[in-house]
Amino acid sequence: SAVWRVASSPDSRLALSAGATMEETIRLWELETGHCLSVLRASASPINGILGIAWGSDQRLALSGGEDELVRLWDMQTRQCLCVLKGGHEGGVRNVAWSADRRRALSGDWHGGVRV
Numbered sequence: 001s002a003v004w005r006v007a008s009s010p011d012s013r014l015a016l017s018a019g020a021t022m023e024e025t026i027r028l029w030e031l032e033t034g035h036c037l038s039v040l041r042a043s044a045s046p047i048n049g050i051l052g053i054a055w056g057s058d059q060r061l062a063l064s065g066g067e068d069e070l071v072r073l074w075d076m077q078t079r080q081c082l083c084v085l086k087g088g089h090e091g092g093v094r095n096v097a098w099s100a101d102r103r104r105a106l107s108g109d110w111h112g113g114v115r116v
């Protein structure tokens with residue numbers, strides 16, 4: 001399936017990839033070896049792709065956004081979803097980002113909606 005987003009970790013040792021997977025997953029890669037270290041499952045729903053991913057500056061946290069209109073906050077040390085942010089998006093969450101102070105998650109959807 002297609003890979004829609006790739007995000008390199010702040011130290012450039014790891015990367016996250018996501019896309020149009022049937023099982024809605026994010027893959028964690030070790031860049032030096034090219035090995036997949038982990039597969040993070042975002043949802044049990046079929047046919048929902050991950051449209052956006054972003055690392056936190058300390059590499060401990062990551063964000064993902066998907067066609068299910070949700071944003072997820074990930075703990076990259078445990079590789080578990082910490083919480084699901086339901087922000088009232090209409091249409092898939094196309095992009096996610098961190099605010100400049102790294103205290104807020106930002107997300108944008110297919111219809112031009114932006115949430116903090």
